[in-house]
Amino acid sequence: MRIVFVGPPGAGKGTQSQRLLHYLQIPHISTGDMLRRAIADHTPEGRRAEQYMVKGQLVPDDLMLDLVSRRLDSPDCDHGALFDGFPRTVPQAEALTQMLSNRGTPLDIVIELRVPDAEVIRRMSQRGREDDRDEVVAERIRAYWNQTRPLLNFYEQQGLVESVDGLGSPDEVFSRIKRLVAQPKQV
Ligand code: B4P
Numbered sequence: 001m002r003i004v005f006v007g008p009p010g011a012g013k014g015t016q017s018q019r020l021l022h023y024l025q026i027p028h029i030s031t032g033d034m035l036r037r038a039i040a041d042h043t044p045e046g047r048r049a050e051q052y053m054v055k056g057q058l059v060p061d062d063l064m065l066d067l068v069s070r071r072l073d074s075p076d077c078d079h080g081a082l083f084d085g086f087p088r089t090v091p092q093a094e095a096l097t098q099m100l101s102n103r104g105t106p107l108d109i110v111i112e113l114r115v116p117d118a119e120v121i122r123r124m125s126q127r128g129r130e131d132d133r134d135e136v137v138a139e140r141i142r143a144y145w146n147q148t149r150p151l152l153n154f155y156e157q158q159g160l161v162e163s164v165d166g167l168g169s170p171d172e173v174f175s176r177i178k179r180l181v182a183q184p185k186q187v
Pocket of ligand 1: 007012014015032053057084088092126131166169170173
């Protein structure tokens, strides 16, 4: 199964992905984790990405597409994948469609995690990651509404989107998600 998680920063994409990948036994493609690893390893990609991430901006599409395309070439992705935080722009989504179509493995479902901005701000103020400072969070929320939210129209036209209420405990949210993946939408 191939699943995309879309939602504002701090909506719980990473939290729910951990549960779902364990449940479905599919690889986790978290572009946020991949970028943080590249930064920690001081790679050229990490150095380039960091300039954007510290400001709460999205990392340029060309860098993201290189990272994801290399990851998809790993044999473990032949049987499914959970895309967490990718795609985040319409060009990334178009490129992903092309990459998956070349491999004959289309997406099954796009899960939108819905969480109001006020709750996102509350959650991130408790987490305290480097990019969770107030002014950076405000920029990340802006990037979500301007660059990432339009993705949902792109996927809605393909009949792939299911929206989930992201409020409640992580276990409550996960029960809602489990119901969707047990019965993916027929397109
Ligand atoms: P990501 O790493 O993808 O992170 P995120 O959107 O901040 O968080 P997520 O939704 O996964 O929240 P989480 O479960 O951790 O992105 C970081 C940055 O990387 C971006 O700003 C961007 O610069 C760059 N980037 C990544 N992918 C990119 C791409 N494709 N293109 C361009 N740039 C890209 O949860 C957050 C907190 O809430 C945690 O503390 C958690 O414990 C808590 N929480 C979770 N669920 C909860 C619940 N139900 N109730 C209460 N708290 C909950």
